[in-house]
Amino acid sequence: AQRVTQPEKLLSVFKGAPVELKCNYSYSGSPELFWYVQYSRQRLQLLLRHISRESIKGFTADLNKGETSFHLKKPFAQEEDSAMYYCALRAKGGSEKLVFGKGTKLTVNP
């Protein structure tokens, strides 16, 4: 079975502080991992995916297969980063469905 765990429901940091949103997954096969973001009153959108190995809006995430983690990091948080963040997993070669975590609400205070 595939499972994604985001242990923090709420995360609050000050502007300019580093931020890390945790994501752990459970899957016996080869996964694809994603971070989706939902800003206030907007639709869910892709932030980044592990196969791209890119930085979007200053965010990065590294897939650690040993620890089965895909934590999202940004060295200096901005107020506009305040949003809901969802980690998601897709099984390679299997159904195309995404399995989401419950999400973390990030608030960046001025």
Place this chain on the structure above:
Amino acid sequence: GAGVSQSPRYKVAKRGQDVALRCDPISGHVSLFWYQQALGQGPEFLTYFQNEAQLDKSGLPSDRFFAERPEGSVSTLKIQRTQQEDSAVYLCASSLSPALSQQFFGPGTRLTVL
């Protein structure tokens, strides 16, 4: 360009009523997905189409839920005899091709069952 659209955006139903939710994917997108998002939860997979073929319906919670995509474009999610536990946001997503492709999400339909 136009993204994924869903209608209605909000639906209030009395318990026992049937509802139909519509999804218009991005033109040319082969894959279409339905997810259910309860309050305070992440989206949960319901069903998946590749063109008009429903390839995975393992997430549909009961036989009251039915989805179709007869011409491989617009999709409808139908819920019969709605129950209070069906109250949720129903999200539709589409992607250009099955493999290694980003899913684009619609704004969702918020269903409230009284």
